[in-house]
Amino acid sequence: MAYPRQSALELSGFKMRQAGISKRVKKLTVSAIKEMMHLAQGIPGVISLAQGTPTFLTPHSVRFELGQELMNNPQIGKYAPFAGLPVLKSAIASKLKRQHGIKVNSDTEILVTVGAMEAVAAAILTVVDPKDEVLIFSPGFPSHIMQIELAEGRPIFIPLNEAAGWTLDLAAFKNKISARTKAVVICNPNNPTGSLLTEQDLRSIAVLAKKNGFWIITDEPYDFLVYDRKAHFSILQISEIRNQLIACYSFSKEYAMSGFRVGYIYAAADVVNQMLKVHDALALAAATPSQYAATLALTHGTREVSYFVKEFAKRRALICRRLDQLPDLFSYQTPAGTYYIFVKIIPPFEDYQFALDMLKEAKVAAVPGSAFGPTGKRHLRFCFAQTEDVINEAFNRIEKWWSNKKMSKSK
Amino acid sequence: MAYPRQSALELSGFKMRQAGISKRVKKLTVSAIKEMMHLAQGIPGVISLAQGTPTFLTPHSVRFELGQELMNNPQIGKYAPFAGLPVLKSAIASKLKRQHGIKVNSDTEILVTVGAMEAVAAAILTVVDPKDEVLIFSPGFPSHIMQIELAEGRPIFIPLNEAAGWTLDLAAFKNKISARTKAVVICNPNNPTGSLLTEQDLRSIAVLAKKNGFWIITDEPYDFLVYDRKAHFSILQISEIRNQLIACYSFSKEYAMSGFRVGYIYAAADVVNQMLKVHDALALAAATPSQYAATLALTHGTREVSYFVKEFAKRRALICRRLDQLPDLFSYQTPAGTYYIFVKIIPPFEDYQFALDMLKEAKVAAVPGSAFGPTGKRHLRFCFAQTEDVINEAFNRIEKWWSNKKMSKSK
Numbered sequence: 001m002a003y004p005r006q007s008a009l010e011l012s013g014f015k016m017r018q019a020g021i022s023k024r025v026k027k028l029t030v031s032a033i034k035e036m037m038h039l040a041q042g043i044p045g046v047i048s049l050a051q052g053t054p055t056f057l058t059p060h061s062v063r064f065e066l067g068q069e070l071m072n073n074p075q076i077g078k079y080a081p082f083a084g085l086p087v088l089k090s091a092i093a094s095k096l097k098r099q100h101g102i103k104v105n106s107d108t109e110i111l112v113t114v115g116a117m118e119a120v121a122a123a124i125l126t127v128v129d130p131k132d133e134v135l136i137f138s139p140g141f142p143s144h145i146m147q148i149e150l151a152e153g154r155p156i157f158i159p160l161n162e163a164a165g166w167t168l169d170l171a172a173f174k175n176k177i178s179a180r181t182k183a184v185v186i187c188n189p190n191n192p193t194g195s196l197l198t199e200q201d202l203r204s205i206a207v208l209a210k211k212n213g214f215w216i217i218t219d220e221p222y223d224f225l226v227y228d229r230k231a232h233f234s235i236l237q238i239s240e241i242r243n244q245l246i247a248c249y250s251f252s253k254e255y256a257m258s259g260f261r262v263g264y265i266y267a268a269a270d271v272v273n274q275m276l277k278v279h280d281a282l283a284l285a286a287a288t289p290s291q292y293a294a295t296l297a298l299t300h301g302t303r304e305v306s307y308f309v310k311e312f313a314k315r316r317a318l319i320c321r322r323l324d325q326l327p328d329l330f331s332y333q334t335p336a337g338t339y340y341i342f343v344k345i346i347p348p349f350e351d352y353q354f355a356l357d358m359l360k361e362a363k364v365a366a367v368p369g370s371a372f373g374p375t376g377k378r379h380l381r382f383c384f385a386q387t388e389d390v391i392n393e394a395f396n397r398i399e400k401w402w403s404n405k406k407m408s409k410s411k
Numbered sequence: 412m413a414y415p416r417q418s419a420l421e422l423s424g425f426k427m428r429q430a431g432i433s434k435r436v437k438k439l440t441v442s443a444i445k446e447m448m449h450l451a452q453g454i455p456g457v458i459s460l461a462q463g464t465p466t467f468l469t470p471h472s473v474r475f476e477l478g479q480e481l482m483n484n485p486q487i488g489k490y491a492p493f494a495g496l497p498v499l500k501s502a503i504a505s506k507l508k509r510q511h512g513i514k515v516n517s518d519t520e521i522l523v524t525v526g527a528m529e530a531v532a533a534a535i536l537t538v539v540d541p542k543d544e545v546l547i548f549s550p551g552f553p554s555h556i557m558q559i560e561l562a563e564g565r566p567i568f569i570p571l572n573e574a575a576g577w578t579l580d581l582a583a584f585k586n587k588i589s590a591r592t593k594a595v596v597i598c599n600p601n602n603p604t605g606s607l608l609t610e611q612d613l614r615s616i617a618v619l620a621k622k623n624g625f626w627i628i629t630d631e632p633y634d635f636l637v638y639d640r641k642a643h644f645s646i647l648q649i650s651e652i653r654n655q656l657i658a659c660y661s662f663s664k665e666y667a668m669s670g671f672r673v674g675y676i677y678a679a680a681d682v683v684n685q686m687l688k689v690h691d692a693l694a695l696a697a698a699t700p701s702q703y704a705a706t707l708a709l710t711h712g713t714r715e716v717s718y719f720v721k722e723f724a725k726r727r728a729l730i731c732r733r734l735d736q737l738p739d740l741f742s743y744q745t746p747a748g749t750y751y752i753f754v755k756i757i758p759p760f761e762d763y764q765f766a767l768d769m770l771k772e773a774k775v776a777a778v779p780g781s782a783f784g785p786t787g788k789r790h791l792r793f794c795f796a797q798t799e800d801v802i803n804e805a806f807n808r809i810e811k812w813w814s815n816k817k818m819s820k821s822k
Contacts, residue, residue, distance in 0.1 A: 009684070017681035020593075020626060020655070022540045022562070028688040034493050034695075041492060051490065058488030066700075067478030077469030079462065079669045081452060082445050114525055114672075117695045125561070129433045130541070146692040150536070151433070182431070215431060244431070258490045259699030261525075270428035273420070277439040281557040284445075284528045287698040288670030289477075 006352045006370065008035040028149055031142040032371030033381075036355065040365040047394045049382045050365040052191070052339065055390075056256040056308055058293070059301045066293045073292070080288045082280055083272070084112025084264070088291045091298040092264055100236050108269035111276065112291060114283045116221050116263040119248035120185070121147045122278040123217045123265065127246070128153035132182035135173070138373030139166070139342060141191045141219065145373065153182065159375045165333045166193035166342070168201045177208065183215035186235065189222045192342045192372050192381040194335020196226065199233040206241040216241060221250035221263075224305055226337040227313050236266065243268050246275075254305055255297040260290040312339050312384070315391060319384040322395035329402050330380075339385040342369065345378050355380060362401035364394045417763045417781065419446040439560055442553040443782030444792075447766065451776040458805045460793045461776040463602070463750060466801075467667040467719055469704070470712045477704045484703070491699045493691055494683070495523025495675065499702050502709040503675055511647050519680035522687065523702060525694045527632050527661035527674040531596070532558045533689040534628045534657040534676065539564040543593035546584070549784030550577070550753060552602045552630065556784065564593065570786045576744045577604035577753070579612045588619065594626035597646065600633045603753040603783050603792040605746020607637065610644040617652040627652060632661035632674075635716055637748040638724050647677065654679050657686075664750075665716055666708040671701040723750050723795070726802060730795040733806035740813050741791075750796040753780065756789050766791060773812035775805045 007029040010016060018026065029035070036050040057063075069076050083089070086106070093106035104110060113119040120143070128134055130152035136144055138157035148155045156176050160166040184205065188197045197205075209216050218235055226232045236247050247266040252258035263286075265275065279285075316334075319341055323330050330343040345354055351368040359365050369379025384391055418440040421427060429437065440446070447461040468474075480487050494500070497517075504517035515521060524530040531554070539545055541563035547555055549568035559566045567587050571577040595616065599608045608616075620627050629646055637643045647658050658677040663669035674697075676686065690696075727745075730752055734741050741754040756765055762779040770776050780790025795802055 014684055015681040016684050017679070020538055020624070021682075021685050022536065022538055022543075024540070025537045025685055025688055028692070030493075030688050030691050034687075034691050038492070038494075053489050057485060063481040063488070067481050070474040070478050074468060075670075077474070077668050077670045078464050079663075081449070082441075083449075114694045114698075118693060121693050125433065126436045127431055127433055129435070130563075132433075143692060143695075146688070150689065150692050152541075213431070252490075257488050259486075259488045259696075261694070261696065261698040268428070270426040271432075273425055273427050274432050274436055276445075277436055277441050277557070278561065280441050280445050281439070281554055281561050282529060282532050282693055283525045283672070284554075285670075285672065287525075287672040287701045289700055289704075290698045293700075 008032055008039060008352060008356060008368065011352065011356060012039055024150060024152055028146055031146060033142060033367050036359065036365045036367050039359060043359065043363060046359065046363045046365055047390055047397070048365040049384070049386060049394055050367050052383045052385055053258055054253060054256045054308065054385045055387050058257045059255065059297065059304045061300055062255070062293050062296045065296050066289060069292050070289065076289055076292065078288060080285045080291050082285045083276060084110065084286065085291045085295065088112055088295045091295050095298055096266065100234050102236055104266055105269065109266055109272060111265040111272050111279060112286050113263045113265060113279060114286050115252060115261045116219050116248045116250035117143060118283055119263045119265045120144060120217060120219050121150070122275050122282065123246040123248060124148055124151045124153070125278045126275045127215050128182050131180065133178060133180040134182055135176055135184035136373070137190060138375040139192050139369065139379070140373050141187050142371045144185045144187070144219070157373045157375065160193065160195065162333065166190065166195035168197055170201070170204055173205070174208065177212055181212060181214045183217050184209065185217045185219065187219045189226060189232070189337030191222065191338055192340045193333065194338040194340050196230065196232070196336045202233060202235045203238060206235065206238045209241060209244060216245045218245070218247045221253045222338040224254045225309060225312060225339065227316060228336070230336055232337070246271065251294045251297060255301045256308065257293060257297060260293050262286050262290045262294040315339065315384040315388060318388050318391055319382060322391065326399065326402065339383055341382050341384060343380050343382065345380060349378070351378050351380060358398065358401065362397045364397050419443055419450060419763060419767060419779065422763065422767060423450055435561060435563055439557055442557060444553060444778050447770065447776045447778050450770060454770065454774060457770065457774045457776055458801055458808070459776040460795070460797060460805055461778050463794045463796055464669050465664060465667045465719065465796045466798050469668045470666065470708065470715045472711055473666070473704050473707045476707050477700060480703050481700065487700055487703065489699060491696045491702050493696045494687060495521065495697065496702045496706065499523055499706045502706050506709055507677065511645050513647055515677055516680065520677055520683060522676040522683050522690060523697050524674045524676060524690060525697050526663060526672045527630050527659045528554060529694055530659035530674045530676045531555060531628060531630050532561070533686050533693065534659060535559055535562045535564070536689045537686045538626050539593055542591065544589060544591040545593055546587055546595035547784070548601060549786035550603050550780065550790070551784050552598050553782045555596045555598070555630070568784045568786065571604065571606065573744065577601065577606035579608055581615055584616070585619065588623055592623060592625045594628050595620065596628045596630065598630045600637060600748030602633065602749055603751045604744065605749040605751050607641065607643070607747045613644060613646045614649060617646060617649045620652060620655060627656045629656070629658045632664045633749040635665045636720060636723060636750065638727060641747055643748070657682065662705045662708060666712045667719065668704060668708060671704050673697050673701045673705040726750065726795040726799060729799050729802055730793060733802065737810065737813065750794055752793050752795060754791050754793065756791060762789050762791060769809065769812065773808045775808050
């Protein structure tokens with residue numbers, strides 16, 4: 001059974017053909033994140049705190065040197081090898097060594113993908129059969145729910161503990177494991193709550209995965225973005241689990257290159273060989289210029305990353321201050337990582353309608369919480385990757401809108 | 412039931428995990444085209460006439476101006492709107508008007524994809540349910556077979572008539588239509604045979620599709636590449652069928668930009684809205700720099716295209732001359748379009764083993780014919796997109812290898 005979501009596009013009058021459309025697609029909706037973006041584009045002057053696009057430019061040196069490659073490298077316009085450019089795969093292996101201290105074979109254990117999006121889609125299609133159950137945290141990333149449903153698997157939601165800062169309740173996790181459990185999808189730090197799984201959490205999950213024989217699929221585009229000097233522990237560091245792990249990564253956020261659409265997978269060689277079939281049928285290869293850009297980012301884009309993290313920390317402080325000024329509208333848990341904050345709507349408003357009203361009336365886009373799973377009901381996700389000016393203007397609008405709303409209600 | 416193919420990678424010792432892998436993926440193989448490429452990369456000095464990559468550079472002006480965009484356009488590194496950049500969608504609409512005289516709504520009827528590969532994958536996942544039958548010509552493009560199987564549909568092969576130049580036998584087509592027929596996939600001109608469907612063929616198929624209510628999915632990356640002043644007729648021009656048509660296009664071959672991974676779909680708006688769900692879950696969007704490159708190609712890459720076509724015509728003449736010199740090894744039908752030629756292996760060799768032997772012993776890569784469907788048995792696909800020097804060297808090697816083979820046999 002599909003997770004019963006609403007569609008903001010359909011609520012706004014988008015027509016969907018029904019005749020002749022496959023059952024798997026009929027029951028899907030476009031991710032609410034893209035839906036809100038799409039609707040926002042149609043409204044002049046809207047401020048979007050919906051999609052998670054950093055405001056930063058891709059590092060100058062990456063763009064400049066890619067321009068040189070475009071003129072001088074005769075291979076730049078041609079298909080890359082379908083598993084990825086060897087030079088990029090080597091640079092990825094070095095990064096994994098540097099960051100996590102692990103040694104991988106860049107020839108056989110790395111697969112370059114069209115962002116982490118294609119990576120996770122390929123992972124799920126490779127391991128999930130119809131009716132298989134896939135564990136996912138709630139709130140969790142809507143695209144993961146869609147990808148599970150695209151493979152005709154069943155998303156099984158493990159509620160996170162909001163009161164404890166959206167942390168893992170291991171008993172709740174164990175409780176959802178069944179004979180049909182095929183995989184768990186882990187996004188750490190979590191999108192949309194920004195909460196972190198601890199090393200102990202991950203070690204416990206690894207033990208459960210080993211004991212019950214399910215796959216661990218990770219999606220970690222925000223592993224670089226953890227605040228307050230907290231450390232990010234990657235499940236990749238638990239060597240005993242590596243044989244049933246498919247770890248997906250992205251260049252989009254860390255190097256401000258979301259538009260380049262490059263990500264990668266680490267998995268055992270005999271798993272990569274299976275995933276190649278899906279990758280070949282879905283995309284053939286990631287764009288060659290983008291793969292060169294990713295190589296350049298890994299070799300000299302690191303300085304910018306620490307600047308990005310500092311800036312995001314300021315923006316997090318700002319959005320928390322602005323939320324504090326709306327205590328009768330929103331409550332929140334401070335995110336430990338990512339540039340998302342997942343707020344509770346205090347008055348009894350349904351979140352899809354609330355988000356659409358806020359979009360049309362206040363001209364601020366955010367993502368309705370139900371899209372992130374049942375625990376997301378009556379919540380909203382704000383992205384604070386925008387500049388401080390934009391965040392301030394968005395909250396000025398929300399404050400004014402909310403105060404008018406209260407006034408007209410009390411009349 | 413999956414089309415029972417061999418895997419050149421598995422024949423060569425590639426390990427494939429079986430435990431925990433989905434049934435849909437276990438029964439797939441990587442496209443034999445990519446397999447041969449992959450194997451060829453491991454052998455020094457190999458000449459590959461396997462994958463269809465043009466030797467030409469992407470037009471200079473496209474690469475140069477993209478370099479300017481990289482430095483000057485602050486949006487270049489950021490996610491494009493998931494249906495594609497508006498400027499590119501407009502340019503595509505103009506091209507369709509110019510080329511086929513049809514008017515499309517670029518806002519609602521065009522979807523930009525990661526090459527025609529993602530376009531066809533998304534089309535098939537959007538309309539094909541498990542056990543649905545999808546008609547496909549044999550020989551036909553292996554990735555289409557894989558994409559049908561990925562959606563758990565059944566490829567139903569319509570044999571083309573080799574003796575008549577691999578043309579359509581309409582009676583054979585009608586014969587394969589059943590109550591479960593959900594779609595036909597048409598690649599015109601056909602990959603691997605280079606044969607053309609006539610306007611009359613396409614009108615007949617349109618009548619059958621309307622009468623029996625199945626989708627027409629077209630994949631036309633070679634519509635620009637037709638020889639001998641023959642005209643290419645696109646099914647897009649048959650307005651009565653447009654409501655059940657999903658037409659997929661690519662920039663890869665026409666503009667020598669296979670590495671950029673950009674293609675697009677034309678379909679009715681309420682079909683595009685369904686396909687957006689799949690596109691969102693598989694790729695999110697095509698790479699933004701690639702989309703700018705495609706826009707540049709459409710606005711000023713046209714001069715190069717006529718040069719490419721002239722060059723490919725010379726290479727076609729050359730490969731036919733060289734094949735004529737091996738009359739006891741190969742026979743062929745002259746392709747009317749594309750840069751592929753699908754040759755029959757005259758001696759009684761099995762095509763996978765023949766292709767692997769030719770790769771290892773003659774150091775020339777071609778694609779085994781069985782990968783293109785049952786009618787491809789004991790055939791090979793050669794790509795003649797390489798330079799004349801390379802084609803000559805490949806056939807020098809094949810001639811020498813074949814003459815040694817005959818000698819050692821007669822001993």
